[in-house]
Amino acid sequence: METTRLKIAVQKSGRLLDGSVELLKECGIRINNGKDQLKASAANYPIDILYLRNSDIPQYVQDGVADVGIIGQNTAFEKQKRIEEVLPLGFSKCRLSIAVPKHVSYSGPSWLQGKRIATSYPNSLRHFLQEQDITAEIHEISGSVEIAPNIGLADAICDLVSSGSTLFKNGLEEQDVLLQSEACIVKNDKLSAEKQAVLDQLTFRIQSVLKARHNKYILMNAPADKTGEIINILPGMKSPTVMPLATEGWNSIHTVIEEKQFWEIIGQLKAAGAQGILVIPIEKMII
Ligand SMILES: Nc1ncnc2c1ncn2[C@@H]1O[C@H](COP(=O)(O)OP(=O)(O)OP(=O)(O)O)[C@@H](O)[C@H]1O
Numbered sequence: 088m089e090t091t092r093l094k095i096a097v098q099k100s101g102r103l104l105d106g107s108v109e110l111l112k113e114c115g116i117r118i119n120n121g122k123d124q125l126k127a128s129a130a131n132y133p134i135d136i137l138y139l140r141n142s143d144i145p146q147y148v149q150d151g152v153a154d155v156g157i158i159g160q161n162t163a164f165e166k167q168k169r170i171e172e173v174l175p176l177g178f179s180k181c182r183l184s185i186a187v188p189k190h191v192s193y194s195g196p197s198w199l200q201g202k203r204i205a206t207s208y209p210n211s212l213r214h215f216l217q218e219q220d221i222t223a224e225i226h227e228i229s230g231s232v233e234i235a236p237n238i239g240l241a242d243a244i245c246d247l248v249s250s251g252s253t254l255f256k257n258g259l260e261e262q263d264v265l266l267q268s269e270a271c272i273v274k275n276d277k278l279s280a281e282k283q284a285v286l287d288q289l290t291f292r293i294q295s296v297l298k299a300r301h302n303k304y305i306l307m308n309a310p311a312d313k314t315g316e317i318i319n320i321l322p323g324m325k326s327p328t329v330m331p332l333a334t335e336g337w338n339s340i341h342t343v344i345e346e347k348q349f350w351e352i353i354g355q356l357k358a359a360g361a362q363g364i365l366v367i368p369i370e371k372m373i374i
Pocket residue numbers: 098099100101102103139140141142143158159160161162179180181247248249250268269270
């Protein structure tokens with residue numbers, strides 16, 4: 088019997104492609120495809136990859152042409168299709184915001200009343216304006232939105248912001264944030280049980296990779312009489328491992344901590360007598 092294959096849509100080229108392919112690779116999925124080949128099969132896993140335009144993926148997933156897709160949460164919200172978010176993926180983080188020329192004294196969303204706003208996200212903007220009880224003219228354009236106020240096309244824009252440098256270079260200032268976004272997996276709402284099982288396995292692998300990315304394995308040496316104090320500082324997964332060093336009166340202490348916690352506690356560890364602290368990346372983490 089042929090095994091069920093899950094069809095997963097990823098962006099053909101653009102902001103999401105590298106993160107999507109890298110993640111699948113780290114999940115141990117080998118994709119054999121030549122350049123310009125828009126469908127590829129994983130050699131060692133029951134999935135097929137479809138390379139599509141990002142903005143088309145929600146429709147394809149709703150229709151079942153693809154079973155799942157990797158898109159930004161902003162696109163999932165904008166397209167309003169019958170698709171379900173399965174898992175946020177932690178990359179391509181950005182936000183959808185209102186921005187206006189920097190000389191404008193923006194008094195809040197009510198400033199937008201009666202104005203022209205350029206955007207590639209008309210549904211998300213309409214939703215925001217309705218919520219704020221504001222009537223404005225939505226001018227839909229498909230790219231280079233930040234140029235619109237400078238060429239007299241609009242008074243304000245509603246577009247994606249990440250570092251803010253595109254806004255800055257175009258003399259605009261970010262005002263209200265409509266939504267925060269990161270890449271996510273979405274799925275068709277009527278997946279067969281077999282396909283759901285393949286997706287569950289894939290999700291398990293992805294979670295192990297994502298968890299590992301946020302954690303570090305750390306080890307350090309410490310005098311035996313300081314070991315208790317150091318253990319109290321460490322917020323590890325469980326209890327840390329303590330092993331005696333060849334030098335009498337010294338221990339090696341190992342544990343796993345979130346990277347962001349590490350920077351918070353490094354000073355405390357040193358002050359408590361830890362030496363030779365090593366921080367090592369983790370490849371996969373299963374808990
Ligand atoms: N500057 C950014 N920083 C981080 N993530 C971003 C940024 N710009 C866009 N994204 C995210 O990447 C997604 C894809 O953006 P990209 O510009 O590559 O494609 P697109 O022009 O929206 O789509 P298409 O593939 O249909 O041409 C966006 O929907 C958003 O989630």
